[in-house]
Every structure is written in C-alpha cells, then in structure tokens.
Amino acid sequence: MAALRSFPDFPIPGINFIDILPLFQDVNTHEALLVALQLQIELSHQKPDVIVGLDARGFLFGPSLALRMGASFVPVRKQGKMPGPCVTAAYEKEYGTDFFQMQDGAIKPGQKVLIVDDIIATGGSAAAAGELVKKLGGETIGYLFILEIAFLKGREKLGGVPVTTLLETDE
Numbered sequence: 001m002a003a004l005r006s007f008p009d010f011p012i013p014g015i016n017f018i019d020i021l022p023l024f025q026d027v028n029t030h031e032a033l034l035v036a037l038q039l040q041i042e043l044s045h046q047k048p049d050v051i052v053g054l055d056a057r058g059f060l061f062g063p064s065l066a067l068r069m070g071a072s073f074v075p076v077r078k079q080g081k082m083p084g085p086c087v088t089a090a091y092e093k094e095y096g097t098d099f100f101q102m103q104d105g106a107i108k109p110g111q112k113v114l115i116v117d118d119i120i121a122t123g124g125s126a127a128a129a130g131e132l133v134k135k136l137g138g139e140t141i142g143y144l145f146i147l148e149i150a151f152l153k154g155r156e157k158l159g160g161v162p163v164t165t166l167l168e169t170d171e
C-alpha cells in the first residue's frame, strides 16, 4: 500500500481518488505487481484464453499479464475510440456515467475471459465489461483488480463471478 497515494476531492468534490501510477515507477515494484497478479490467476486453476483490460488503467498491466499467461489481450474502450462495428454498454461509476465498447469478433464464442482493471469501486465499469464479453459470446471466468474500495461493494454487481483483489481499502 506504501506505493499508492490518495488525493481528496479528485476529480470531483467528495471523491478520495487513489492513484496507482507510482506502482509502475519503480522496476522492482512493477515486477512484483505482475508476479502477484500472475500468482492469483494460477491459484484459481482456471486458465484464461483472453485477458480483457479496461480503458485506461487496465491497459497498464493487462497486456503484460496476458503475455505471461499465454493469453490474448483485448481492450474495452470508452465509446468512440475504436473503428469498425462494436458492441456497447452504458454504465455508472463512482464519479459519472460513461459508455464502454468492444470490437465485434474480438472474443470468439466460448472463450474463457478474465477481466482486469486497477480498481474496483462501485463495480459499474467491471459489470459493463462483463456485459460486453457476454454479448460477444465469451465466458467471464473471473475479475482481477489491484485494489478494491470495499465500502462501495462493487463486487456485488458482478453476478457471483469470482473476484480477486490484491489490496483492499475502506477509505
């Protein structure tokens, strides 16, 4: 937790924003983070075919983790960023409303998918990503986060799919 910083009233008043970026500034901490995430996947005894990372902070470690696991990486992006036909889901998060998209065909029917992101707060973003995976015919086998803001109870939005987090805070 020492590498994380919090910023009161960012991006809007009332939100205590937790900044995970320092984890990537130190090579050893970055490496330890990836080792810890990989270990969590291995402990689940479920090998994902695809790792789905959420725009934007899920892109910081999703592709590296996918390479380590021998899985493909597929991004979920905010609306309007990707070309071609996409599936779309609306969602609410801790500080606003947004739309997520995935490209048609990015996941093949029946593929096992692990959804990763830096933080689970209300769970709105992660739930929308799960919806998109389902629309493409994939099977979400789990969610993996670096940090859970536990009092927001986001995991309750994820339909009973296994949720793993490395760290937890109640602030």
Ligand SMILES: O=P(O)(O)OC[C@H]1O[C@H](OP(=O)(O)OP(=O)(O)O)[C@H](O)[C@@H]1O
Pocket: 054, 055, 056, 057, 058, 092, 093, 094, 095, 117, 118, 119, 120, 121, 122, 123, 124, 125, 126, 154
């Ligand atoms: O559980 P929730 O309440 O949905 O919140 C969690 C989401 O919020 C943050 O992303 P944000 O939308 O701020 O986008 P960014 O990564 O582009 O900054 C965070 O990286 C998660 O994706």
Ligand SMILES: Nc1ncnc2[nH]cnc12
Pocket: 015, 016, 017, 018, 019, 093, 094, 095, 119, 121, 122, 149
């Ligand atoms: N409090 C928070 N800090 C950082 N990212 C977030 N995403 C949603 N809530 C957040």
